[in-house]
Amino acid sequence: MAPTAVSETPEKSTFQHQSRGRWLDQWEPDNEEFWEKGGKQTAKKNLIFSVFAENLGFSVWVIWGSIVTAMGAAGFGFLEGLGQGNPVAVSNALLLTSTPTLVGAALRIPYTFAVPRFGGRAFTMFSAAMLLLPTLGIAYFINQPSTPMWVFVLLAALAGVGGGNFSSSMANINFFFPEGKKGAALGINAAGGNLGVAQTQLFVPLIITLGTHILAKDAAGYRFGITLAVLMWIPLILFSFYGAWRYMDSISGAKSDGKSYKLALTNQHTWVMSVLYIGTFGSFIGFSFAFPTLLKANFPDLAGIGWMSMIGNLAFLGALVGSFSRPFGGFISDKVGGAKITLYVFVGMALSTLLIMAALAAKSFPLYLTAFLLLFVLTGIGNGSTYRMIPSIFSAEAKRRASEFGLDPADALISAKRMSGAAIGVIGAVGASGGWLVQQALRLSNINFGSMNPAFTAYAVVFLAMGAATWWYYLRSSFAVDRVPSLAYANV
Template sequence: MTLTTNHDSEPGDTVVAHAPAPTRSRRTGKWIEDWRPEDKEFWETTGAQVAKRNLIWSIFAEHLGFSVWLIWSVSSAFLVAQGFQFTVEQLFFLVAIPNLVGSMLRVPYTLAVPKFGGRNWTMCSAGLLLIPTLGFAYAVTNPNTPYWAFCVIAATAGFGGGNFASSMANINFFYPADKKGAALGLNAAGGNVGVSLIQFFLPVIVGGAGIFGIVKASEGGIHLERAAWVYAGLAIVATLAAYFFMDNLAGAKSNPREQLSVLKEKQTWIMAFLYIGTFGSFIGYSAAMPLLIKVNFWRQPLPSIEGIGINFAFYAFLGALVGSMARPFGGWLADKYGGARITLLAFSGMILSTLTVLFTLSRLTVLPPPPDKAALAEIAKDPAAFRFPAPVQQAIDANTEVFPFFLAAFLMVFVFSGIGNGSTYKMIPAIFRKDAERATAPGTPERELSLMTQAKKASAAIGIIGAIGAIGGFLIPITFNSPWVTEPLAATKSAFWIFTAFYLVCAIVTWAVYVRVRKGANADTGYVGV
C-alpha cells in the first residue's frame, strides 16, 4: 500500500504505509497524510529517507537564516572604515538588535509550522530574507544613511533568527524519539555554522581582509553591499529548494491555543532559563566577538593607515565554528548518556572556561583611548606621516602576546555552549515524552494518543524555549557595552563575571531538577534520566 500526497506531489514522493489516506483538496503544496516515525517498519522502509531529505534542505535554509541574522556582527566592525561615524556603544547596540528581534519572532515562527506546513513556511521564511539583505545593500552604499535607519534594517535581520525555531519545530515531527537528539543537533549545527561562515567569508567578499595570506584584501576598498547581493541570491535558492524538495506533515497540525498551552508547563520555563545559558551564550558571544577583539586587541584610526595588533577578521569566525561543530556532538552525547547529565557537564565547562577568560583579561594592558574626531581630521590630512604613539604600540604588543591564551579560553566557552545546545534540545522532547509515559499504560491507545499530544507540545516548547533562550544573544552584547563602566576592558571583565555567576546558577538548577535522584513518595514525579 502507498502513502499518498495531494495532487502537487511528485512521483518520487510516494512512500510505503498501511493504507492510503484521502487527500485534502483545499491544501496546496506537498502534504504527507500518514507519518509514523515510531513504527520501526515504517521508519526503515520509508520514513528515514523522507526525513533525511527534509533535514538536508531544512539545514540549508536555516544555515542561510543564521548567516543573515549575524551579518551585522562582522559588518558593523567595517562601518567606520566606510566613513560612518558610529561610536563603540552604537556598534554594540547595532549587533544586538537582530538578536532581540530574532528571539521575539521565534514564537510566531514556531506556530507557523503546524498552521501552514513545514515546507510551505520554509519557502516563506527564506523569501523574507530578501528584506534585510536588500535593505543592507542600500544602507551601506549611502553615506547619508542615518543611524536609526541602520537600526531598523538591522532589526529585519531578525527574520533569520526566527528561521531556527520553525526549522527545529518542523524537523522534530519527522524523527522518532531515539533519533531526535542527533537529528535536531545536526539541524541546529547546520544553521549555527552559518554564523561562522558569514564571519569568515564576509570580510573576504567585501574586500576587507584576505584569508591568512591565501587571498589578499581588495585594493579597491571595502564594499559591504557585495555580501548583501550574495545572500539575497542564496535566499532565492533556498526558497526554490524548499518548494521542490521538502514536504508538509498533516499530523503536525495543531491550533495556536494547543501550542501555547506549553506556557503553563513549569518545565518549559526551566528549560528556557537553561537555554539562555547555552544558546544565548553561543549567539551572544558570536555577535560580540568581532567587536571584542577589535576594541581590546586592534588599532587602526583610519582605513588608509595600516593597523596594528590582532585583526578580528582572521579569528572572529572560530568561536561560532567550534560551537556549531560541538552542537551535534552534544546531541549525540545526550542520546547516549542522557541530556541532563551532559547539560550539567556543559555548564560546568562554561564556568571553568569563563574563569579562564577572566584570568587572561587580567593580563591585558588597558589601551589608551582612540583619537577623537578632531585628531582624526588632522591625521587624515597626511596619513603617511602618522605614527602610533609609543604607549599605544606598547599596549598593543603586550596584548598581542596574551591573545592566543584569550582565544583558546574563549573557544572553550563556545565548545561547551555548543554541547549544551545539543543536550538541552534532546531534553525537551524527552521531558514531554516522560510525562506521557507516566500518565498512561504501555501498549494502550491512550499511550499512543498521549505520545502524539506530547510530541506536539514538545515541538511548540522548542520554539518558545528557543525564543526565550535567544534573548541571551541581545543581553550579552549589551552587557559587554556596560553603561556603568566607561573603559572597554573593564566592561569586558565585568560582563564575564556576570556570565560566570549565571552559569553557576544554571548548573545548580540542572542538577536539582534533572540530575539529582529524588527519594520518597514523590520520587516518580522527577525527570532524572531525560
C-alpha cells in the first residue's frame, strides 16, 4: 500500500499549464509553488482573453453614445437639432444613451451567477455571441428611415448585454489570482473593458465620417457610415467567441454554494460598497455615455471644425484617461490602502464638478475639457480602489470570524472568496445603475431648468457625502483597525 500512496501524492500536486482551454479541478493560486509552476501562466492566459471579450462588451454597450450624435443628420427627426441644443433632441439622445446603461446594470447580477453555474469559459463564449444581436439589429434598422424611436430604444436596451459582461468577467478573474495580486489583475481586466468606451468614441465617429465621404454627405451617407461603424465589430466578436472556446479555462472550485450570495446580500458592506461604486464607476460610465452629447450640445461650434467633428469632438479622451487610470487605482491601493485612495478620489471629484460649472459659465471649451478629463481620471482611480476594497473587506472579516470562533482559516478564506465574488455582481450592478442616474439627472436638469448646473451641483454634494461615508465605515480607527484591519493596508 505504501508505494501506491507515494505515487498518488506527486500526481495530485502536479499542475501543468496548457494553452488549450479546459476545466481545472486543481487551482491553488495562493500556493506559491503552484503559482510559479504553471499557475501564473494559466491565470495570465485567461486574463488576456477575458480582457478582449470584456473590451468588446463595453464597445457595444457604449456605441449609442456616438451613434445618436449622427442620427439627426441620418434623417431621424426625433434627434434633429441636437447640435443646436434643441431640448427635445437632447432629451431623446440622453434617453437612448441611458437605456443600455440601465439594462447593463440589471444584467450584471445574473451574469455573476452564471460564472459559477456554467464556468467562465462557456459563459464568455455566450456573452460574446450575444453582442451580435444589437450590432446586427442596428445595422438593419438604421437603414429604415421610417423606423420609430421606440424600436431604437429596444435596440439600445439590447446593447445593454455588453454591460453585463463586466461582472461575469470580473467574478471569473477574481478566482484566478492570489490575494496579493488581485488588485492589479482586476484593475487590468476592468481597464481593458473600460478602454472599449474610448475606442468606440474614437473609431465610430471616424468610420461614420468615412462612410459619408464614400457615399455622400447627406442622410443616406450618414446611414451608410453608421452601418459601417456597427458592422466593423462583427469580426472581432466572432474572434472573441473563438478565443474563449479555444483557450480559456473554467475552475471547478469556483462553483457557488448558494449560501455565499445570501451572505453577501445580507452583509452591510455589500451595500455600502455598492453606493460608493455608484460614485466611481457610475460616474465613469454615465459621463462616458453622455460626453459626446454634452460636447455637441454645449459647444455646437466645434462641429464647424472638420477634424474635431470627425473624431467626436475629443469625447473619446475622457474614457481613455479613465481607463488607463483604473489599473493605477488598483496598484496604489495594494500599497497604500483602498479606502484612503477612495476618500481622496471623492474629494477630487467634487472639486472637478465645480470646475466644470465654472467652464460652462465662462463658455471655455479648454477649461471644460480639462475639468472633465480630471474627473475621468479620478473616476478611473476610484474604480480601481473601490474594487480592491471588496476582497479585502471579506477576507478581513473571514479572518476575524475565524479568530473569534476558532474556525479553520483556510475554510474561512475560501468562503470569503466566494462571498466577494457574489458581492462583485451586486456591487457592479448597483454601481452601473449609477450611470443611468447620472444621465437622468442631466436630462431632467436640462428639461426643467434649461441648464445642467443643478445636476453638477448635486454631483458635488453627493461626492462629498460618499467621501464622508468612506471615512465613516472604513477609515475610523474604531472600525478600520479593530474590526477590518486589512482596509488600512490592503496587502496585509
